[in-house]
C-alpha cells in the first residue's frame with residue numbers, strides 16, 4: 001500500500017500522564033481469524049518422536065540403519081559404449097525386523113523402455129517450435145538401454161528369484177534374514193552407456209563424444225545395482241526413479257576394480273590402491289610431490305593429455321583399483337582427455353585430504369586456475385559449519401554438467417577457443433564446483449532421503465554454497481541465497497507454487513522451490529531470526545548428530561530449536577509448509593509531540609466499598625453441613641477483624657469512592673525537560689503477503705544519521721494482519737525504510753518507504769531492459785593486444 005493516511009508534517013499533540021494507559025486496547029481484536037494460527041506449535045504436523053528419533057531431533061537410543069558392502073569388477077568397452085560388471089553385495093540387517101526380500105535400484109532403467117516416466121509428462125504444441133523440441137515429441141527406441149541382469153546368485157552360486165519393476169528390483173531371500181544377520185549375493189550385469197549430452201537421456205551420467213579427436217569423457221554414475229534404504233521411517237524407500245527425485249542410499253564399504261583402455265585416466269570415489277601400476281614413473285613422482293605441494297601439481301600435464309588425444313587409440317587395458325569406506329555411493333570417470341592436478345588440504349584434526357581436478361583442454365584456462373583451489377576452499381568452509389571432512393580425497397571433474405557423488409563430482413565451465421572466458425563462465429564454474437563438492441556433506445554424509453525431500457540436500461547445500469561463495473570473494477555474484485533474490489518466485493501465481501515440504505516429483509518450479517527458497521529461508525534464520533552464533537551452533541549440532549545417518553525434516557526442525565532455545569515453529573510453518581510470501585507494508589505514520597500547555601484530562605473511577613450479603617456457594621454450604629473443622633475455629637490466632645466483618649450488616653447503601661486516576665506529579669518544567677524535545681512516531685504496519693516476519697526499520701534523521709530498530713516476528717502474535725508501534729526519538733525523522741538490508745524477502749518494496757519512493761512499474765522495467773550479447777571483456781582486451789595471464 002502506498003498511501004499514507006496522515007501527512008507526517010502535521011504534528012499531533014499528545015497529552016502525557018504520569019500513569020500511562022497500556023497499549024493493549026489500541027487495536028480491536030478480530031477473534032477467530034487474526035491470531036492463534038501462525039504462532040501455534042507444529043505439534044502433530046511433525047511425526048511423533050520415538051525410540052529411533054528423539055524429541056530433541058537427535059537419533060534416539062534405539063536408532064538403527066542398514067549397511068551394504070560392495071565388491072565390484074567392471075570393464076569399460078569403449079568400442080561398443082558398454083559397461084560390463086559383476087558385484088558381490090554383502091547386506092547387513094541391523095534392523096529389528098526380519099526381511100524376506102531386498103530391494104535394489106536399477107537406475108539405468110530410467111533410460112530404458114521399462115519405465116513409464118517418459119510418458120508421465122503432458123506436452124503441447126506452440127506456433128513456433130525448435131527442431132529439437134519438435135523431435136522430442138516423438139518417442140525413441142530405448143530397448144537397448146537399461147540394466148541387463150545376467151544372473152543373481154547366492155554365495156554358493158545358486159540362482160535367486162528376482163523381479164524387476166521399472167527402476168526397482170526385488171530379490172527374494174532363500175531364507176528370512178533375521179535381525180543381526182548378513183546375506184551375501186552376486187549380481188552380474190551390463191548396460192549400454194547413454195549419450196549424456198542427448199536431451200532424451202538426461203545428463204547425470206554417460207558419455208560425451210568429442211568429434212575432433214573422436215574420443216570421450218565417461219562419467220559412470222548410478223551404474224551398479226544398489227541397495228535401497230530400509231529405515232524406521234519408510235520401510236523400503238522404493239519409490240521409482242523418474243529422473244527427478246534423486247537417491248536414497250545405504251552406507252557401506254567398497255572395493256572397485258575398473259578395467260579401461262590403457263590411455264584412459266580414471267578418477268573415482270575412494271583411494272586408488274595401485275597408482276604404482278597404472279601411472280607412468282613420472283606421473284607417480286608428481287603424485288608424491290602433490291601430497292606436500294602448496295599449489296596444485298599437474299600429475300597428468302596438459303601436454304601429456306594433448307599427446308594422448310592425438311595418438312592412436314589404445315588397444316590394451318589397465319585395471320584401476322579403488323577402495324572407499326563408509327560411503328553411500330560410488331562413481332567414477334575415465335577419459336584420454338584428462339589433465340589431472342592435485343594439492344593437499346589439511347583438516348582441523350590434521351588429516352591430509354587430496355583436493356584434485358580432472359579436466360580436458362577445453363576447460364583448462366578456468367579449471368587449472370580455479371578448480372582444485374575451489375575444492376580446497378569448499379572443504380575448509382563446509383567443515384567450519386558442519387564436521388571436518390572425513391574422506392581422503394575430494395575431486396572436481398569438468399564434464400559439462402553438475403552432479404554429485406561421494407568424494408567425486410562432475411561440473412561445468414569451459415573457456416572460449418582462444419583461451420579467454422566470460423565472467424559468467426568463471427563464476428558459473430566456481431559456483432558449481434562449490435555446490436557439487438558441497439554435496440559431499442548434504443546428502444553424501446548427512447544422508448537425507450533425496451527421493452522424498454529435495455530441499456534437505458539441495459536447499460541446505462545451496463545455503464552453504466552461498467556462505468562458501470561469499471567467503472571466497474566478498475563481491476561474489478551469488479545467484480541464490482540472498483533474500484531479495486527469491487522474491488520473483490515468492491510472488492508468482494499460487495498454481496506455480498507449492499510448499500517446500502513437497503515431494504520432489506510434484507514440484508513445478510524445481511530450482512526456486514527446492515534450492516533457492518530453502519537456502520534463502522536458512523539464510524534469513526541465520527542473519528535475521530536467530531543470529532549467527534545461535535544458528536551456527538545448532539546447524540553444526542544437526543550436522544554432527546546426523547553425519548553418516550539418515551535424518552528427516554523433523555530431525556532438522558527439532559535440532560535447530562533444541563540447540564538454540566529459539567522457538568521456530570512459526571518459521572517452519574510459514575516458510576516450509578505454506579506458499580505465503582513476505583509483504584509487510586508500512587501503511588501510515590502519525591507524528592506526535594507532547595502537549596506541555598493544556599491540563600491533562602482527569603477521569604473519575606468509582607468502586608463500591610459496600611457489598612451485599614453474598615450468596616452461599618454450594619461447596620461452602622456442604623462443608624458446613626458435613627461438620628468440617630475449619631482452621632480458624634481451632635486456632636484463635638487466625639481470627640482478626642475481617643474474619644468477623646460483615647459489611648452488609650453495617651450500612652444500608654453502597655458507598656462509591658471517586659478518584660483521580662491521572663493525577664499529575666511532574667511540574668511543567670520537569671515535564672518539559674523529560675518529554676519536551678521528544679518525537680513520538682506511531683507507525684502502522686499490515687501483513688499483505690501472509691508470512692509473519694521480523695520487522696526491521698531504518699530511521700534517517702534530519703542530520704543525516706541513521707538508526708536501525710529490529711522487532712521480532714512475535715510482534716504479529718496477537719494480530720497476524722496488522723499492528724502499530726510507537727518509536728521515540730530525540731531527533732526528527734526525515735525518512736523511514738522497512739527492511740533496509742533486504743533480508744526478509746519482501747516481495748513488494750513499494751510499500752516499505754516513508755516518504756513513499758517512486759518505484760518503476762513492471763512495464764517500465766521491461767521497457768528499459770535491452771537484450772544484448774553477453775560481453776566477454778577478456779576477449780576484447782586480448783583483441784586490443786593486452787597480455788592475458790596464462
Ligand SMILES: [Zn+2]
Nearest residue numbers: 435439458461
Ligand atoms: Zn545439487
